[in-house]
Amino acid sequence: MGVLQYQSGFGNEFASEDPRCPGALPEGQNNPQRCPYGLYAEQLSGTAFTAPRSRNLRSWLYRIRPSVLHRPFAPVRHDGLRADWDEQPPNPNQLRWRPFEVPGAGAEAVDFVGGLRTVCGAGDPRMRRGLAVLVYLCNASMRDCCLQDADGDLLIVPQQGELHITTEFGKMDVAPNEICVIQQGMRFSVDVQGPSRGYILEVFDNHFELPDLGPIGANGLANARDFLSPVAWFEDRAVDGDGFRVLNKYQGRLFEAHQAHSAFDVAAWHGNYAPFKYPLARFMAVNAVAFDHCDPSIFTVLTCPSGKPGTATADFVIFPPRWAVQEHTFRPPYYHRNCMSEFMGLIAGRYEAKEEGFAPGGATLHSMMTPHGPDAQCFAAASAAPLRPERVADATQAFMFESSLGLSVTKWGEETCQKLDHDYYKCWQGLQKHFDPKWKPDH
Numbered sequence: 360m361g362v363l364q365y366q367s368g369f370g371n372e373f374a375s376e377d378p379r380c381p382g383a384l385p386e387g388q389n390n391p392q393r394c395p396y397g398l399y400a401e402q403l404s405g406t407a408f409t410a411p412r413s414r415n416l417r418s419w420l421y422r423i424r425p426s427v428l429h430r431p432f433a434p435v436r437h438d439g440l441r442a443d444w445d446e447q448p449p450n451p452n453q454l455r456w457r458p459f460e461v462p463g464a465g466a467e468a469v470d471f472v473g474g475l476r477t478v479c480g481a482g483d484p485r486m487r488r489g490l491a492v493l494v495y496l497c498n499a500s501m502r503d504c505c506l507q508d509a510d511g512d513l514l515i516v517p518q519q520g521e522l523h524i525t526t527e528f529g530k531m532d533v534a535p536n537e538i539c540v541i542q543q544g545m546r547f548s549v550d551v552q553g554p555s556r557g558y559i560l561e562v563f564d565n566h567f568e569l570p571d572l573g574p575i576g577a578n579g580l581a582n583a584r585d586f587l588s589p590v591a592w593f594e595d596r597a598v599d600g601d602g603f604r605v606l607n608k609y610q611g612r613l614f615e616a617h618q619a620h621s622a623f624d625v626a627a628w629h630g631n632y633a634p635f636k637y638p639l640a641r642f643m644a645v646n647a648v649a650f651d652h653c654d655p656s657i658f659t660v661l662t663c664p665s666g667k668p669g670t671a672t673a674d675f676v677i678f679p680p681r682w683a684v685q686e687h688t689f690r691p692p693y694y695h696r697n698c699m700s701e702f703m704g705l706i707a708g709r710y711e712a713k714e715e716g717f718a719p720g721g722a723t724l725h726s727m728m729t730p731h732g733p734d735a736q737c738f739a740a741a742s743a744a745p746l747r748p749e750r751v752a753d754a755t756q757a758f759m760f761e762s763s764l765g766l767s768v769t770k771w772g773e774e775t776c777q778k779l780d781h782d783y784y785k786c787w788q789g790l791q792k793h794f795d796p797k798w799k800p801d802h
């Protein structure tokens with residue numbers, strides 16, 4: 360497929376022309392009476408026109424046809440996409456899923472959209488408040504179709520198989536241990552090379568931003584220059600019989616409209632509302648170098664703020680390979696009850712708090728105030744381990760979607776997927792009482 364080019368930076372005012380159309384971006388204005396090459400100008404707004412300048416997001420697309428040229432949208436049935444969390448009874452238990460089943464290479468073809476399943480979520484896209492956690496489980500490329508998510512932004516975390524994504528803004532290749540974000544309304548299509556699996560965090564209100572760094576300083580964690588946005592790429596492709604489908608996730612349901620041409624007909628674009636990818640290996644981890652366990656917020660890659668200071672609708676947090684050097688410290692994650700919801704996935708390797716049972720392609724959900732922490736085996740080992748400097752999580756990548764909202768599991772997540780591990784609670788049942796009322800300090 361060749362190596363793609365990108366533009367580097369986070370939230371930049373990018374400008375890009377497909378090399379086949381030099382000068383396609385109008386000079387000095389957005390809406391010339393006639394655009395270069397006979398293109399149409401179209402604005403894609405990612406925030407209210409009147410959003411503060413520092414948060415205002417929009418791009419101008421110069422395209423062969425405006426996106427309005429399509430037949431009417433009609434509903435398409437997609438049971439796995441249903442955000443039916445309001446119909447399911449609440450479940451405060453620790454939940455763990457075995458790896459979600461990917462359709463095999465020889466199985467019936469399922470593409471990225473057909474393979475979407477909603478696992479849990481909260482809120483309502485109509486109120487612009489809430490989020491959904493989905494997985495995709497597919498083995499085939501999308502053909503003559505694209506998806507736009509009118510409900511929110513998609514943060515996509517591939518776990519198995521590389522995604523070759525074509526967007527209106529250009530192309531991105533996203534492999535496991537990389538992530539990408541495709542914001543509200545952006546049309547895209549996904550090609551895969553075989554069985555593919557990954558996780559998706561969909562947010563309905565704000566957009567993802569880099570966390571403030573406070574005393575960390577001007578550099579560190581995810582650095583802006585490591586975010587990559589596509590360069591303009593277009594195809595001038597007719598599709599017979601109105602055979603190109605524009606899929607639209609709208610108010611939690613899927614719709615489809617037909618048109619006679621590819622949606623990827625943008626010859627040039629400029630603006631700061633653009634999809635991006637980020638290689639997780641570029642994350643500059645900062646952590647405790649003396650003692651104690653830092654809160655996992657130290658590993659925040661991106662945050663989608665809620666409007667309440669310091670409180671995210673959802674944070675995307677990773678647990679990257681690193682050194683653990685803390686002295687006189689219980690080094691694994693501490694026991695915890697949180698006012699936030701914690702959904703975790705595993706891209707590769709083993710998670711330090713649970714060596715067994717939490718497998719790549721699986722997941723856990725520890726809901727608000729639901730106790731969680733190291734299993735009995737991890738507690739015993741870490742309490743006795745010699746505290747030498749040690750590599751943690753080599754060849755491993757776990758992540759967490761941490762949300763200030765209460766997450767409810769869908770029927771698919773609870774029943775249909777048949778992956779819930781009903782024995783999960785047992786991993787803590789071996790925790791022993793070590794209380795010694797006669798204990799005295801050593802000195």
Ligand SMILES: O=C(O)Cc1cc(O)ccc1O
Nearest residue numbers: 654655692693695701712731
């Ligand atoms: O394993 C978890 O549940 C996530 C987590 C990690 C950590 O380092 C500290 C607290 C926490 O909840």
Ligand SMILES: [Fe+2]
Nearest residue numbers: 695697701731
């Ligand atoms: Fe926690």
